[in-house]
Amino acid sequence: MDVPAPTPTQCVLGVTIVLPEPWATRVRGVRLAVGDPHGNAIPPHVTLLPPTAVEKTELDAVTAHVSRVAAASAPFTLRVAGVGTFRPVSPVVFLGVAEGGPAIDALQQDLRAADGPLSRGLRFPFHPHITLAHEVDDAALDRAAHAGQDIAATFVVDRIHLQRLAPDGSWASLASPALGVRAHPDGADHPLA
Numbered sequence: 603m604d605v606p607a608p609t610p611t612q613c614v615l616g617v618t619i620v621l622p623e624p625w626a627t628r629v630r631g632v633r634l635a636v637g638d639p640h641g642n643a644i645p646p647h648v649t650l651l652p653p654t655a656v657e658k659t660e661l662d663a664v665t666a667h668v669s670r671v672a673a674a675s676a677p678f679t680l681r682v683a684g685v686g687t688f689r690p691v692s693p694v695v696f697l698g699v700a701e702g703g704p705a706i707d708a709l710q711q712d713l714r715a716a717d718g719p720l721s722r723g724l725r726f727p728f729h730p731h732i733t734l735a736h737e738v739d740d741a742a743l744d745r746a747a748h749a750g751q752d753i754a755a756t757f758v759v760d761r762i763h764l765q766r767l768a769p770d771g772s773w774a775s776l777a778s779p780a781l782g783v784r785a786h787p788d789g790a791d792h793p794l795a
């Protein structure tokens with residue numbers, strides 16, 4: 603997993619769509635069964651913003667930006683099914699996105715917009731997926747691909763998750779703004795009209 607080394611004034615953030623249960627347990631089980639070193643530390647997810655170092659002083663601006671992007675985006679159906687790989691470029695086997703790809707792409711582009719605090723280029727072309735195995739040998743990747751053939755999930759994405767990398771390599775939630783909902787001064791969420 604490529605994680606930028608933050609300076610003492612920075613922290614590492616990511617934005618994801620978290621895979622709900624019961625599918626998250628199945629994906630985690632595959633990762634652990636093949637010896638993936640990140641199987642417990644990283645919840646199954648679709649990455650919208652890869653690990654990104656930001657200044658700690660920018661956390662409020664980033665949180666507000668992620669909330670605005672979420673509020674401007676409608677909930678959508680996400681279906682993951684089918685197994686793919688990034689080999690030989692990267693030792694990764696994943697579940698592919700079979701439905702919801704355009705909405706995911708729009709979200710990640712809006713999060714990284716040139717006028718926002720998360721404006722960044724990408725190291726690789728954006729390809730939404732849920733990792734089944736990473737940083738294991740080819741035999742383990744093949745086992746993960748075989749195990750993943752029976753995993754398919756369909757669910758409504760109604761929120762995104764801003765997360766911060768902890769010193770132990772796990773991710774802590776900072777905010778989970780709802781899609782298509784704007785915060786009201788009274789503290790309640792109101793659907794966009």
